[in-house]
Amino acid sequence: MNGPMIRRLSHVALAVAALCAAPAAAAGPVVDAPAGQVEGSEAKGIRAFKGIPYAAPPVGKLRWAPPQPATGWDGARDATRFGPACMQPGPRGPSIYAWDLPAMSEDCLSLNIWTPQDAKNAPVFVWIHGGALTGGSGGDPIYDGSALAERGIVVVSINYRLGALGWLAHPGLSAESTDGVSGNYGLLDQIAALQWVKRNIGAFGGSAGNVTIAGESAGALSVMYLMTAPAARGLFHKAVAQSAYMVSAPGLREPLNGMVPAEAQGTDLAAKLGAADLAALRAMSAKEIAEKAPATGYFPFPVVDGKTVPRQLVDSFDRNEQAPVPILAGFNAGEIRSLRFLLPKPPADAAAYEAAIRTNYGEFADAFLARYPAKTIEESMLAATRDAMYGWTSERLVSNQAALGQGAYLYYFDHGYPATDEWKLHAFHAAELPYIFGTAGKTPPLWPKIPDDLTERKLADAMGDYWASFARSGRPQAQGQPDWPDYSDDAGFLHIAEAPKAGHHLLRGTAALHEAVMCRRRAAGDIPWNWNIGVISPPLPPKVAGCQ
Structure with a gap:
């Protein structure tokens, strides 16, 4: 063997020796939780643990049952990737909310955690995604918890069963249940996730005694049901409801408020799917x-x-049966601009619009038309549906909690930017989300692009601070921003436009108008208070004791 060859082999040997001596690639952070050991990832001082199973969903022949205990595992479980989304239909067309669907499975009951690396007894913020109880995932990029976690809180996002797989009621299912009931499996999943948090979050630096539940749209609907669910009592200590809608719900077997019973709906679905029986x-x-x-x-x-x-x-809130916890709730100025399927076909002209309102709203017609005039039919219909669903609900929530002596904070998100104004989507439904989570660069592909400028960054900083502060103490505060008045302080609220600004009496008298209409419908007993607003409202029932 000649000299140059020997030298080349020596260099190879030295290189191999150097590689063997080099330390192995750094492993991710490992947490020993009561549920099991998990290994996550870390970036910029924030640790992330994804796809942790909190329960095992019944699947196949055991489908449609309460969540079961999660199966354990040996060693450190890889928690660097989100778990599969719960089963859901694909998008039916272009939508600003649509993502490319991730992997889906019935075995989808997992949660994700973002926590500061030095967290100890930190506040916990549990996020429940929206999507009409039909779509969505706790792993959607817009819900990335890193920026909120940088404010010293532990962020948790969850999956729960969706659509017919999560909410179906059926006589056969009720017969199997020891309680004689069915449906609400998605809600039971959410309760199971909160129970998991109570048992395990301390290992991730969170405080099981300082948990905030939060959600937007169907997530906010879920927050309200958790506030009134006996099984969820004591599992959380504050609540955030963004664009919640306190509409009527079907009874299990009886036609509550004119709605088809849930078991009958399930029987009808089975027949339409060609299923002769539960099997x-x-x-x-x-x-x-x-x-x-x-x-x-x-x-x-x-x-x-x-x-x-x-x-x-x-009824639960009027009886003061809800959890006595501080609340932060609000809605967006342009809620219905991206939800136009909630609107009926507009009348032919202003005269037809006014005639319909006078027929439907009786003695409240003048008050309705003063707020939603016939001269601007489209804008009036957008505003009326927004106020009757989201505005009325938000003000009712803060009013109810204030009456219990709890902190109650109302907001009105009224912020727009060039793309939303160009597309006539000013402050649309869910537009506040990337500001709260600090995820302006992680919105869905067709979402109106948020500018990367000082105004947008400052607003995101303020909203993230307010939300994190509320999770920490029950009082929303933000450095360099106005104090957010409690609703008990002369109907205080925060108007969030180009920048936050405190105010009083949001849309004065509007929530009271829709409360009066709802009260009459509830008293009648055979009319829902859902999306039947304005020109498609049923005629106003007669006045009864206890209602205007």
Whole structure:
């Protein structure tokens, strides 16, 4: 062997020796939780643990049952990737909310945690995603918890069963239940996730004694049901409800408020899917059920079963049966601009619009038309549906909690930017989310692009600070920003436009108008208070004791 060859081999040997001597790639952070050991990832001082199972969903022949205990594991579980999303239909067309669907599975009951590396007894913020109880995932990029966690809180996002797989009621399912009920499986999943948090979050630096539940749209609907669910009592200590809607819900077997009973809806769905019995329904693939159920007219919703959901939300809150916790709630100026499917076909002209309102709203017609005039039909219809669903609910929530002596904070998100104004989507439904989570660069592909400028960054900083502060102490505060008045302080609220500004009496008298209409419908007993607003409202029932 010649000299140059020997030298080359020596260099190779030295290189191999150097590689063997080099330390192995740094492992991710490992947490020993009561549920098991998990290994996550870390970036910029924030540790992330993803796809941790909090329960095992019944699947296949055991489908449609309460969540079961999660299966344990040996060693450190890889927690660097989100778990699969719960089964859901694909988008039916272009949507600003649509993502490319991730992997989906019936085995989807997992949660994700973002925590500061030095967290100890930190506040916990549990996020429940929206999506009409039909779509979405706790792993959607817009819900990345890193920026909120940088403010010293532990952020948790969860998955829960969706659509018919999560909310179906059926006589056969009720017969199997020891309680004689069915439906609400998605809500039971959420309760199971909170129970997991109570048992395990201390290992991640969080305080099980300082938990805030939070959600937007269907997530906020879920927050309200958790506030009134006996099984959820004591599992959280504050609540955030963004664009919540306290609409009427179906009864399990009786036609509450004019709605088809949930068991009858389930029987109808099975027939339309060609399933002769429960066994045949369970034999269908989860994908087939998720895709076909919406086309039959089935819409998932919580069920008043007398157990998990004791009664209509308005009744529970009026009886002061809800959790006595501080609340932060609000809605957006342009809620319906991106939800136009909630609007009926507009009348032919102003005269037809006014005639319909006078027929439908009786003695309240003048008050209705003063707020939603006939001369601007489109804007009036957008505003009326927004106020009757989201505005009325938000003000009712803060009013109810203030009456219990709890902190109650109302907001009105009224912020726009060039893309939203160009697309006529000013302050649309869910537009506040990237500001709260600090995820302006992680919105869905068709979402109006948020400018990367000082105004937008300052607003995101302020909103993130307010939300994190509320999770910490029950009082929303932000450095260099105005104090957020409690609703008990002369109907105080925060107007969030180009910058936050404190105010009083948001849309004065508007929530009271919709409360009066709802009260009459509730008293009548055969009329829902859902999306039947304005020109498609049923005629106003007669005045009764206790209602205006």
